Amino acid sequence: MSEYLRVLKPIVTTQHYERTKNIVKQFSAHPGPKLHQYLVDKREAEDNWAYNYWLNDMYMDIPLPLPINSNPGMVLPPRKFTTVHDVARFAARIIDGILEHKELLDSGNLPQERAASREKNQPLCMAQYYRLLGSCRRPGIEQDSQFLPDLQNKNETQHIIVCCRNQMYCVVVKADQIGKLSEDEIFSQLLYILSDAPCLPKLPPMVGLLTAEPRRLWAKDHETLLLDAQNCRNIELIEKSLILLCLDELLPPAFNARGFHGASSSAHFTGDRDETNMAHEMIHGGGSECNTANRWFDKTMQIIICNDGTWGLCYEHSTSEGIAVVLLLEQILNKIDEIPSPEENGITPQHLPPPERLEWIIRPELEKRIQQARRDVDKRIEDLDFYVYRYQAYGKNFIKSCKVSPDVYIQLALQLAYYKLYGFLVSTYESASTRRFLLGRVDCIRSASSEALEWAKAMCQGEGANVALESDKEDEENSRKVSFSIYNKEQLRELFRTAATRQTEIMVQNILGNGIDIPLLGLREASREVEGDFHELFTDECYKIANCFLLSTSQVACTTNSFMGYGPVTPRGYGCSYNPHPNEIIFCVSAFYSADITSATRYAKSLQDSLDIMRDLLEN
Known part of the structure; x- marks a missing residue:
């Protein structure tokens, strides 16, 4: 409870804080201890007392559509394709790599990972690696659920679903009669699909668009689909498939970055596309006129390969964290790059029957729903303000020379960038792996600390916020009049060190299982289960502010x-992921155009300014 109050102090008003302090005092006397004991008893009875609480709170209970709001998109290094054979060959090699990985999982020989820092060599839970292939999220009227693979049934026929021009095909990749398909055989099947889909006389029903709906709407449409046996079989094939392979068309230049002067986000092009355009392709597919119907957003892994060489994936987040997906795909990519491409002589194996194309039965009410889903998803995609920004002045090499963890440094830069824009800090979420615990996923590193606030204020002395809310304009005008310096460089460095030390403490607490968000969630759910309703602590305004992550x-x-x-x-709010390299940092910044107070490019510019002045503060 004392840590909870510490979290609140920099992000709420004094009045709110004092009121919550009294609620915390009362909760700590009763019923807090009783609820805590309830969780201790639960811990003894279950593999992980928090897992289902966390899974439901983070994913299964959330009614928002999956694309943009939940599913991340990943862009991998673009390839060079000159013919349709190049597309099919590369896709075949990716599938072949996935089949090899599946064999490794089935053998039980997946190497045990161990913690690399902070109590080194502790074994890490590997469960999420086994959920990547053959899993799927299912929509529910009250709550979503997961379809997970049967890890005991290792001899089951294996297949993938291939989406091309909004058509879906089932490709059997391993069966008793045929064994495991070779790379050439997979290549042949994909080449058939790439030539068949464009020649079909009519447009298929855009069933994939329904998976982009708000979850409760999709659950109702899902039930309507299941009224027909053929649709039931199709959905079962999709759910049980190892992955979805999406063979895409390129997005128009309208999805390119709207950058700021001097930004380097467009440095890496494929034809007329920049990296922001590629990211849009992976996150949502570009809308109903492009590739959004060429998806099944419930599927854990959707590998996306575009005819211009852009590729990556969109993944449903509830089964695993990004680390499992990244490691798998980068491992496969490295193997592909080590082997030479074969000479394509136009002769491909023909002994296999062609892949089965999935046919859907669409009732009239579903046709209307698909048209509505089409309009809605296009509107949401139009609203996404997304920007891929490469900061190239320095990377983690310089940061390490300052004797600071790159993650801690970048988190403080994110806080400073926000403060420079708005003149205050907000509730901030950073995921921290809790895989040292069985079924552990993540807890929340809350980077908006009092120490970070004091440092950000000092760094912006005399500046005032660049962009303010309407209610703050008068305060902003007053703050701009203050132009004298209060802190010298040494004092600013000291404030930075204090903020970095605090950020490191919060990070270590979380990865060692001493974060506050998972226990708070447990106490909240225990309150409902034991007392019959939520305690005032969890309906209080401060709790809402603390759990509305504007960053x-x-x-x-x-x-x-x-x-x-x-x-x-x-x-x-803003979304901001980052990938620190030795001499640059890649940021993916997102906001919504409909929120007039946010801007992805403005935040990226503020990040650039923040990283620049941090270098000036800390170098030498």
Whole structure:
């Protein structure tokens, strides 16, 4: 409870804080201890007392559509394709790599990972690696659920679903009669799909668009689909497929970055596309006129390969964290790059029957729903303000020379960038892995500390906020009049060190299992289960403010020149993932155009300014 109050202090008003302090005092006397004991008893009875609480709160109970709001998109280094054969060959090699990985999982020989820092060598839970292939999220009227693979049934026929031009095909990749398909055989099946889909006489029903709906709407449409046996079989094939492979068309230049002067986000092009355009392709597909219907957003892994060489994935987040997906795809990519491409002579194996194309039965009411879903998803995509920004003045090499953890440094830069824009800090989420615990996923590193606030204030002395809310304009005018310096460079460095020390403490607390968000969630759910309703602590205004993450962040470290991005988690907020390299940092910044107070490019510019002045403060 004392840590909870410490979290609140920099992000709420004094009046709110004092009121919550009294609620905390009362809760700590009763019923807090009783609820805590309830969780202790639960811990003894279950593998992980928090897992289902966390899963439901983070994913299964959330009614928002998956694209933009939940599913991250990852862009991997673009390829060079000159013919349709190149597309099919690369896709075949990716599938072949996934089948090899599936064999490794089935053998039980997946190497045990161990903690690399902070109580080194502790074993890490590997459960989420086994959920990547063959899993799917299911919509529910009250609550979503998960379809997870049967890890005991290792001899089951294995297949993938391939989406091309909004058509869906089932490709059997392993069966008793045929064994595991070779790379050439997979290539042949994909080549058939790439030539068949464009030649079909009529447009298919855009069933994939329904998976982009708000979850409770999709649950109702899902039930309508299941009224027909053929649709039931299709959905079962999709759910049980190892992955979804989406063979896409390129997005128009309208999705390119709207950058700020001097920004380097467009440095890496494929034809007329920049990296922001590629990220849009992975996150949502570009709308109903582009590739959004060429998806099944409930599917854990949707690998996306575009005919211009852009590729990556969109993944449903509830089964695993980004680390499992990144490691798998980068490992496969490294193997592909080590082997030479074969000479394509036009002769491909023909002994396999062609892949089955899925046919849907669409009742008239569903046709209307698909048209509505089409309009709604296009509107949401139009509202996404997304920007891929490469900061190239320095990277983690310089940060380490300052004797600071790159993650701690970048988190403080994110706080400073926000403060420079708005003149205050907000509730900030950074994911921290809790895999040292069985079924552990993440807890929340709250970077908006009092120490970070004091340092940000000092760094902005005399500036005032660059962009203010209407109610803050008078305060902003007053703050701009203050132009004298209060802190010298040495004092600013000391404030930075204090903020960095505090940020490090919060990070270590979380990864060692001593974060506050999971226990708070447990106490909240225990309050409902034991007392019959939520205690005032969990209906209090401060609790709402603390859990409305206007800045949602995560480090997604990739060994290749890749990056992952996602939308904000609240309408007036920012999403910001980052990938620090030795001499640059890639940021994926998101906001919504409909929120007039946010701007992805403005935040990226503020980040650039913040990182520049931090270098000036700390170098030498």
